[in-house]
Amino acid sequence: MAKLIVSPSPHFQNKTTTQVLMNDVLIALAPATLVSLLFYGWNALLLLLVCVATCVGCEFLIEKYLRGREIPCISATVVTGVLLALNLPPAAPWWVAFVGSLAAIGIAKMCFGGLGQNIFNPAIFGRVFLLVSFPVAMTSWAAPQGWLPIDAFSGATPLAQINEGIRQGIPADQIIAENGLSGWHAFFGAAGGSAGEVSALALIIGFVYLLVRRVIKPYIPVAILCTVVVMTTIFWLVDPGKYTGPVFNLLSGGLLLGAIFMATDYVTSPMTTIGMIIYGVLIGLLTVLIRYFGSYPEGVSFAILIANATVPLLNKYCKPKRFAA
Amino acid sequence: MKYRTFRIGGVHPAEQKLAKDAAIEQFPIPAKVAISMAQHLGAPATPVVEKGDKVKVGQVIGTPTGFVSGFVHSSVSGTVTAVEPRADLAGNMVMHVCIDVEGDEYADGIVTSDRIERDIKGSPEILLEKIKKAGVVGMGGATFPTHIKLAPPKDKKAEYLIINAAECEPYVTADDRLMREHPHEIVLGARIMARVLGVEMVVIAVEENKPEAFDALSDATLRYVGIDVVKMKKKYPQGGEKQLIDAITHRRVPSGGLPIETGCVVQNVATSYAVYQAVQKDKPLIERVMTVTGECLPEQKNYLVRIGTPISAILDSVGGLPMESAKVISGGPMMGKAVANLEATTQKGSSCLLVLTPEQTARTPETVCIRCGRCTQACPMGLEPWLMNRLGRNGDYAALEENKIYDCIECGCCQSTCPAHIPLLDIVRTSKAEVMKIIRSRAKK
Numbered sequence: 001m002a003k004l005i006v007s008p009s010p011h012f013q014n015k016t017t018t019q020v021l022m023n024d025v026l027i028a029l030a031p032a033t034l035v036s037l038l039f040y041g042w043n044a045l046l047l048l049l050v051c052v053a054t055c056v057g058c059e060f061l062i063e064k065y066l067r068g069r070e071i072p073c074i075s076a077t078v079v080t081g082v083l084l085a086l087n088l089p090p091a092a093p094w095w096v097a098f099v100g101s102l103a104a105i106g107i108a109k110m111c112f113g114g115l116g117q118n119i120f121n122p123a124i125f126g127r128v129f130l131l132v133s134f135p136v137a138m139t140s141w142a143a144p145q146g147w148l149p150i151d152a153f154s155g156a157t158p159l160a161q162i163n164e165g166i167r168q169g170i171p172a173d174q175i176i177a178e179n180g181l182s183g184w185h186a187f188f189g190a191a192g193g194s195a196g197e198v199s200a201l202a203l204i205i206g207f208v209y210l211l212v213r214r215v216i217k218p219y220i221p222v223a224i225l226c227t228v229v230v231m232t233t234i235f236w237l238v239d240p241g242k243y244t245g246p247v248f249n250l251l252s253g254g255l256l257l258g259a260i261f262m263a264t265d266y267v268t269s270p271m272t273t274i275g276m277i278i279y280g281v282l283i284g285l286l287t288v289l290i291r292y293f294g295s296y297p298e299g300v301s302f303a304i305l306i307a308n309a310t311v312p313l314l315n316k317y318c319k320p321k322r323f324a325a
Numbered sequence: 326m327k328y329r330t331f332r333i334g335g336v337h338p339a340e341q342k343l344a345k346d347a348a349i350e351q352f353p354i355p356a357k358v359a360i361s362m363a364q365h366l367g368a369p370a371t372p373v374v375e376k377g378d379k380v381k382v383g384q385v386i387g388t389p390t391g392f393v394s395g396f397v398h399s400s401v402s403g404t405v406t407a408v409e410p411r412a413d414l415a416g417n418m419v420m421h422v423c424i425d426v427e428g429d430e431y432a433d434g435i436v437t438s439d440r441i442e443r444d445i446k447g448s449p450e451i452l453l454e455k456i457k458k459a460g461v462v463g464m465g466g467a468t469f470p471t472h473i474k475l476a477p478p479k480d481k482k483a484e485y486l487i488i489n490a491a492e493c494e495p496y497v498t499a500d501d502r503l504m505r506e507h508p509h510e511i512v513l514g515a516r517i518m519a520r521v522l523g524v525e526m527v528v529i530a531v532e533e534n535k536p537e538a539f540d541a542l543s544d545a546t547l548r549y550v551g552i553d554v555v556k557m558k559k560k561y562p563q564g565g566e567k568q569l570i571d572a573i574t575h576r577r578v579p580s581g582g583l584p585i586e587t588g589c590v591v592q593n594v595a596t597s598y599a600v601y602q603a604v605q606k607d608k609p610l611i612e613r614v615m616t617v618t619g620e621c622l623p624e625q626k627n628y629l630v631r632i633g634t635p636i637s638a639i640l641d642s643v644g645g646l647p648m649e650s651a652k653v654i655s656g657g658p659m660m661g662k663a664v665a666n667l668e669a670t671t672q673k674g675s676s677c678l679l680v681l682t683p684e685q686t687a688r689t690p691e692t693v694c695i696r697c698g699r700c701t702q703a704c705p706m707g708l709e710p711w712l713m714n715r716l717g718r719n720g721d722y723a724a725l726e727e728n729k730i731y732d733c734i735e736c737g738c739c740q741s742t743c744p745a746h747i748p749l750l751d752i753v754r755t756s757k758a759e760v761m762k763i764i765r766s767r768a769k770k
Contacts, residue, residue, distance in 0.1 A: 004650070004651065004652060004664070004665070004667075005651050005652045005663065005687065006416070006652075006663040006664075006665045007652075007663055007688065008663075008750065008754065009658075009661060009662065009735070009737050009750070010658065010660070010737030010740050010741045011652060011654055011661065011679075011681060011686045012338060012495070012659060012686070012737075012741050013689065013740070013743075014338075014742050014743070014744070016742075016744050017689075017692070017744050017745075018692055018744045018745050020744070021697070021744055072692050073692065076695070114693070115695060116693040116694050266695045267695055271696065271698035271711070272701060319707075319709070320333075320704070320707045320708070320709060322706070322707040322708070322729060323333050323567065323571070323577060323705065323706040323707045323732065324577055324579050324580035324582075324706070324732055325580065
């Protein structure tokens with residue numbers, strides 16, 4: 001007779017594993033990645049491959065030779081690589097991708113103990129690391145020719161154009177009108193910027209997929225986007241010449257990419273619904289403040305990085321609603 | 326219509342009610358039975374028969390030891406061959422009375438006809454005494470002696486009697502079949518308990534996946550006022566006592582408190598049937614409905630089984646244990662106990678015998694926690710299993726107590742949803758035992 005297993009309950013285990021969840025994130029990232037390749041062509045593909053290969057290689061070497069184990073979840077590492085690639089200027093040289101990946105995995109992830117232990121989102125950390133280390137390479141938006149028979153976008157990102165314009169005393173609405181930066185063009189895919197920011201629609205498709213598959217809860221992205229809309233509407237109503245409006249802010253820059261894919265990273269976001277909402281609002285506030293008043297045109301990365309640091313506190317003080325008082 | 330349910334956490338495992346269309350069959354009386362003296366929560370009963378004694382069906386063979394304890398009756402007629410410690414379903418060594426079966430002769434006074442006796446006679450005290458003498462216990466699995474639950478402390482007043490017909494565990498269909506086939510007995514049992522408690526409101530809570538049972542009970546309650554049959558949303562662990570009270574009344578049992586503090590008494594639907602038998606037929610609890618199920622079994626059954634029947638005999642009736650089976654579970658897959666010994670015998674709380682294959686039940690390797698928060702979202706008590714895993718492994722019992730580990734009802738929602746397959750409940754159970762030890766030693770001082 002077969003041997004019987006005797007173990008404590010429960011005797012049933014959900015088939016969803018960490019690997020399955022991370023594969024779902026990769027599938028959700030596919031539309032945005034494909035659109036970025038279509039628009040930016042071979043160089044974007046090169047950056048993507050360098051990022052993924054460096055992330056996986058770096059984690060493999062550290063896990064293998066410093067800890068003596070395999071990579072616990074390879075898809076999570078690939079997600080970091082893809083996200084970092086989507087956060088690079090499409091014309092960036094390959095070594096920027098390489099260095100950024102080393103920083104993301106080597107410093108932000110592995111120094112803290114690997115999967116599940118990092119405080120800061122590795123991809124965001126990698127991007128910010130590059131931004132402060134190689135500011136020129138990271139803000140050169142001369143776009144390479146893509147696989148689509150349309151003119152590549154070059155020049156500064158819409159946010160940078162406006163930032164620069166306002167500094168010179170040109171009203172924001174005038175810059176938007178003159179340069180055709182209504183914001184809506186970014187919806188389908190016609191905005192300069194990082195590779196992954198090119199199409200809001202592709203990002204939103206990914207968001208819907210994540211929600212349908214129940215990979216993430218909607219609280220964090222919705223809190224971020226609502227906060228940005230409310231804040232920018234107030235400022236815009238006060239002085240439309242100085243501040244950009246809500247639609248423009250919602251659809252331009254890395255806001256959607258950050259809100260949907262970076263801020264929702266399990267490891268670096270809070271556990272409870274109330275914690276998630278506070279975290280989202282914090283990111284939204286910081287994003288708007290940095291965009292309006294900071295010296296950088298783009299604020300999402302810094303906002304998420306700062307909010308990441310508050311997560312242990314949020315987990316400590318935002319307890320779930322207990323059943324029994 | 327929006328069905329009622331509890332308001333925190335919960336999961337939706339596949340229901341797998343494979344045996345729901347199998348009508349209840351009388352399981353043949355085995356040649357030998359072994360009846361445990363520890364079939365109820367609390368102190369085991371004291372055996373009152375000796376080797377060589379002749380016993381009849383329904384004769385008392387064990388009497389209560391102390392307050393939280395209960396009577397145990399012979400489920401067969403025959404000769405006592407041994408009174409000895411044996412391994413029970415959970416693997417614990419407890420006293421069993423072993424009987425060789427001879428015929429099927431009932432003790433005097435037990436009515437065996439199927440006629441439905443609607444007339445409830447006797448004062449609450451007499452009814453309660455009958456329930457106690459019949460050895461009725463909570464048949465949902467916890468096996469708390471029913472007569473104690475029906476006699477709340479004098480300063481506590483029961484307002485609601487809730488009949489737990491949620492049967493939220495996957496696979497188990499015993500209660501479903503009982504409700505479909507014996508709705509009148511169940512309703513009468515509920516009325517008896519309501520009279521004992523002196524409550525005006527009785528709620529029978531059925532999950533939405535049992536529409537036939539809901540209809541049968543609704544028909545059976547038509548003639549009575551003060552009994553509602555309520556449809557509940559399908560969600561595990563709806564049948565948890567605290568969750569059910571929350572779902573029905575929106576009242577919450579306080580931490581460390583008893584359900585009666587919310588004015589509610591919860592009894593299982595099979596218990597209600599047993600109460601009917603005890604009071605209207607003077608028939609003690611000697612048999613129960615038990616589901617025999619599993620994808621790997623050729624047949625799915627709902628048997629009326631005499632207490633003390635060996636597991637092996639029941640499995641033999643469906644073609645024996647299949648080669649590919651990995652685990653035999655007494656109860657459902659979420660809270661049931663894995664059976665270590667197939668010669669162990671059925672008890673009053675044995676609602677299901679579930680056979681699972683290695684693919685269905687083998688534990689997969691644990692990976693690291695990625696703090697996805699699924700365990701926290703699933704916990705029906707609003708606890709943080711991920712945190713308890715960390716604190717438990719570090720032995721930080723003070724922090725565990727602060728985070729209310731003692732509130733855990735061990736439903737298994739956290740562990741079954743964990744994508745890293747961390748044995749969260751194992752850790753919580755062992756840590757909880759340590760914390761309870763600390764709390765008790767502090768109380769002594």
